[in-house]
Amino acid sequence: MAELLYRLGKFAARRGWVVVTAWLAVLAIAVGGFLVGFKGLATSFDVPGTASGEVVAELEEALPDYAGAAGTVVFETTDGEAFTDEQRAEISALVDSAADLPDVADVIDPFDAEQERADREQELADGQARLDAGEAELDAGQQQLDAAKAQLDAGQAQLDAGQAQLDAARQQAVDAGAPDEQLAALDAQQAELDAQQAQLDAGAQQLADQQAQLDDGRAELETNAVQLEQGAELLALSSDIRIVSEDGSTALVNVAFTEPRMELPESSKQAVIEHFESEPIEGVEVSFSTEIAQGVPQLVGVGEIVGVVFAAIVLIVMLGSLIAASLPIVTAIFGVAIAALGTLSFSGVVQMASVTPILGLMLGLAVGIDYSLFIINRHRKQLLEGAEVRESVGLANGTAGNAVVFAGTTVVVALFALNVTGVPFLGLMGTAGAVAVIIAVLIAVSLTPAILGLLGPRILGKRARARIGEVHHEDLKAKPMATWRAIVTVVVSAAALLTIAIPALDMRVGLPDGSSEPVESASYRAFETTEQAFGAGVNGPLLVTADLPGGLTDAEQLQAQLDVANVLAEQDNVVAVAPIAIADDGSVAAFQVVPAEGPNSESTEQLVHDLRDLPPVDGDIALGVAGQAAINIDISANLAAVLPLYLTVVVGLSLLIMILVFRSILVPLIATGGFILSLFATFGAVTALFQWGWGADALGIHTGPILSFLPVILTGILFGLAMDYQLFLATGMREAYVHGASARLAVARGFRAGRSVVIAAGLIMISVFGGFVFAESTMIRSIGFGLAFGVLVDAFVVRMLLMPALMHLLGRSAWWIPKWLDRIMPDVDVEGAALERRHHA
Template sequence: MSTFLYRLGKSAYTKPWYFIISWIAILGVVLAILGVNGIHVTSDMKIEGTESQKVLDQLSAELPEASGGQASIVFTAPKDERLDTPERLSAITKAVNDVYNLEYVINAAELAAKAGASAAENAQGSAPQQGDGTAQATTGELPPFGPLMVNGVPVPGVMLASDGSVALFQFQFTVQQMSLPESVPDSVIDAAMSVEQTGIQALPSDSLSTKPSIGSTEAIGIAVAAVVLFMTLGSVVAAGLPLLTALMGVGISVGGAYAFSKFIHMTDLTPVLALMVGLAVGIDYSLFIVNRQRRMILDQGLSAREAASRAVGTAGSAVFFAGLTVIIALCGMLVIGIGFLSAMALVAALAVLVNVLVALTLLPALLGLLGERICSAKARTKSSTQTNKTAQGFAHRWVTAVAKGRWLVIIAVIVILGAAALPVAKMEMGIPSGATANLDTPSRQSYDAISNGFGEGFNGPLLLVAKPNGASDKVTPELLNGLVQDLGKHQNVSLVTPMGVNKTGDMAIISLIPKTGPTDAETKNLVREIRASDSSMALTYDVTVGVTGFTAINIDMSSKLAEVFPLYVGIIVILSLIILLLVFRSIIVPLKATVGFLLSVLATFGITTAVYQWGWLHSLFGFDTGGPLLSFMPIMVTGILYGLAMDYQVFLVSSMRESYVHGHHGTESVVHGYNQASRVVVAAAVIMVSVFAGFIFAHDIMIKQIGFALAIGILIDAFFVRMALVPAVMAVFGDKAWWLPKWLDRMLPNLDVEGDKLLAELKSQESAANIKAKPRRAY
């Protein structure tokens, strides 16, 4: 591998324009396809096989008009004023009618008219029944709201709080949100905003909010990365190369993901995640290669051409296997079998692959254009004056102290990370809703207005589907009324509304409003109780009741992801042991690396739980209210962190192994290897933390959580595990850390990550050239 990459690097350096033009052409093709196909992403994250998805699929097949997505608009009056004045009632009615007249929106008024025209037929139970858009109370208590009345007639789909200060307009689309054109939610909001001329405020629900976007705050991470690159590489020119190649890599990979989004189900978070990972690894991988080239020029006196070729052959080998590790970790998510997660994993893996290829081909081509200018005269002069000096900088003092106090360091790291991991025991997962949005956003204001005026449960209605268990049984009016009455008696049910029966008469649709919010544990328990096949209601009426709707889908998604998370961690651990065994040809190193990774992951989720669920330091990180963690975040972050942690493991420990192979033994090999690699690993970690941290201040809470978890995870893994725990454990084992049974040594392929074979071949060629050039003596 190292020999092949050496030749590839030399070819790219010698003929740079072939490679540069090729990559520009690839970018041009991606942009052309993107221009033709457009961008097609969705906010819906469905998991096939869950109970709620099965019910939704059944509704789509048998009663399509009941399977569409739900949304709402809240109308609020100024303080101490009412909405039910003639002018405001007229404005609200017009806005409601404008929304109903939009394409893809079900018109509740038309449904009510149809239901009235077929009332006689409905009474016989032979035709579909539809609600008129007004909720029906099922308890003896008078609810603190009622239908919005205009001239004695209720406005379909609209309820008014008893104090007249807030009205809730709930409506339904003909399809799920994922299938809606992007213009539909915008048209709904525009229609609703027409009421504001009368002093009313219109607040769209979270389901109508705009998709996550990339804002200006992410540029802060790139700016910090540029500063770190300049400090590490010592020149603006050298520092600019990793940034340029990383931008090319994410441009192609993220642009490619958008270009083909028409043909795959891709969530709006997928390209953002690919951008995060692509920027981080793209900058780091190029940094490793450029730094190695400069070291060879300054320390060994090689030409820029030979140094670049060798850097691609040696550091490039480590980049290749580090990138392969990230890709394998991400692709491991495919075994979980969750569609939207698989798409996220594949797109992120594509971003890593493209950045690896860019680092191994485009980067040496750009180095070829720079030539000897990659190292300034000042840097060469400074290096020559320090040739015979022993490095006694901070890194040397740190690793020496760690090696001496190795047991204390090991215990301290375990205690600190163990304490940080404690909140994991209380971690709750879900999909962030309007309840966790910032207070100044329409989504949060809508959520609070609904909660105050009608009850928190109105933010998360449930859709129930009841089917008699007998193959020939029908849903009679008595059966439907009995189900509605029994459901209404549950202590956590606010309202129950019968929505209708399908044409064949064997399936009833019921809308249910819980008393508790969409992410509350009580709502999850309610869904579980309604679904139970042995519940008193199911046994009394001999029916099977399914539950779907946005709230139920999110509950099922969180449950499914929590169920498969241990499986994925197991896959990651096994992968870790196998890959590191192949790379380092050691038993101790893979075990130590895997244990360190598990420590860092647990600590990461512990801190993330404390911040985003418990609300610690919330104002510092730009959010107002804590809530459940994003349900797929632990799986996604674990995969990415594993790959990135192994990057640092490969670069740091391979340097220690290289020192061991070249004659340094015991603690000396640890100290020497650490000195050689720690500076660039620290710089790479700071860059990654900066890039990920830039996403913490995005507007979307999901992007915030992912960015924070990745940033804090890299910080913990790089500085606590790799910079402290790794050298301490390596110092404990000394040369025994590289022990491998002989039978296993014979079985394993030699990947030559450190480039030993390449260096031996180059040395042999140099010796042969010297012998050939030596003049013969005349006799």
């Protein structure tokens, strides 16, 4: 590899304009690809196989109107008074005309909805009044029937008495041998009694029919009373769900989209924003929830520019020449342009999160500057020793460039390994970052030598050119550190890192909501306004589904809804429950559940788990939980679960690379152990700032859970960068040891030889990553801070304090390797010692 890079470097120096033209052509292709293939970025994240994802899939089948993305438009009067009739009318007009916007399924007029609620309450009150009147009417009818029945019973008694007397008289007449005339008179009386009995029987039948009618009426009344009671109970459970505040000064317009949140185009969300802002309403402010307003963050801002400027200052101080200092920055920006444009070219083919190109930008800038710096620094040293320009370029490319390739390989391995997590957007982020690093490496070993060849001796300042030929052996002045100093350094460094890591024990992960947006943003204003006017839980309602048994009647469906709603309302931290829909086939019912606190609160997270742990309602009604808050919780939990697997894969692969490079067992283990310390310290610092709020006010940061995929991202990137610094320091130590220096003296010489370039590289990375702390997006801020702090502690505490001290204490055993393993491993010669023996600059 070293020989190949040497030849590539000499060719690039000799054919500088050819190489520059070739890279310009690559940039042109990237620009063309971007213009043709860029189709926009997604502002949401998705993880397949989550519990909420299964619920959304069920809704897409049974209730598709509730499976798409949804957001809120918040209207608020500027004076805090209730909306006037004119303001209400203007808002309603905007709502009515929003139905035709692209990908919009439904827009709810808050005033119509509140009127429907009031009408429903009035209907229930009127129904109760009708029930009471019907009950009174039935009671009066029953009294009349009872009185008539009493009269009928009295008439029957009289008739029975008359019949008894007539029967006695006839028997007496028969016994006395009465004439036929007397018996005929008695028969006539019997006929009269029979006629009266027939009248009484007819009256009894009529009373029975009237009683049956009254009983049917009372049964129907009781059925209506049960339904009315169920409706009243459901309305009471949802009484705290409002979309117009009690004081009438705030209203929520709910917008439902036809497309799921991951497939909803940014243009559709922007169309909603533009529509509701197109006709300003006097005395009314409008803002939008994050589901609508969270857009794609800017790739470059003021903070990033300041970071690059600081990096330029570091380069000027180290290299002493404006030309030399500008070269790493120019090549890094060139590489970032190719990587970013090339990545965005595929946004129409794969679903790409908005943070994906920004991660590539961060890494491309940082490693692009550093990798070019390593080669330039080696070339300048050789020129100062009197080397010929092209030979020096080739040798610098074969030595420092060889180290750059292996350093870049560790970063690329760590980034590509993000694909093993099984999380698509994380894998794509890692791939995009790896591509940016690969391009940075390629530019460092081809474009940088080409420009160095074109510049010739001008890469050195005038003062430096005057010192060409002077030999400096600074590394020969190095002396091993005192053993007691090494012990103190190890103890103090490890203790400091472990102390900083303590807050990580309390780390909670999640995805950002409106509360974490910048104060001046529409999303933050919408979040705060909604919380103040309607309660914190309205910012993150849950969507609960219930699988109903088949063949239920309408009355049984209503009872099932009530049973489910009561179970949901009984849970801790539930403010309100409302049934919102039932499938046409009656198989699925959907409910809105409003938690007591916001979407990122611990109580809401616990509520989601509690709801999922509930047994089936009534024994056979299974529940499912979705909604944006639940989706975020699921994504965060899945990402946290893949971290151990990812860490194992990355550390395992990189250990193999380092064993191959350093031909040692303990040096890679020391490097990995130090990285774990710096990683936990970084987690602690991120938790203290972004979750606990230590120093958050000074940076304008809102506290909340840590970005759910941040631990995975930090693990991968920081491990790769940590191994970079390990490589550039430890290869110098190994080179000195191989050339005959004692183990402890080799540590001092290698450290002295590489410290200046590692210090400069560390400061450059910290400044570049630190610039993103002032980005508009909270996600970018946390990533930028985590990377900047991680490089700070790893480069300046672990690599420059802890690692040399441990190497000193280990002595010769640091370079021990089993003989059988040493025989079968190829000699990669990262430091290029064999190359230097073959080619003398």
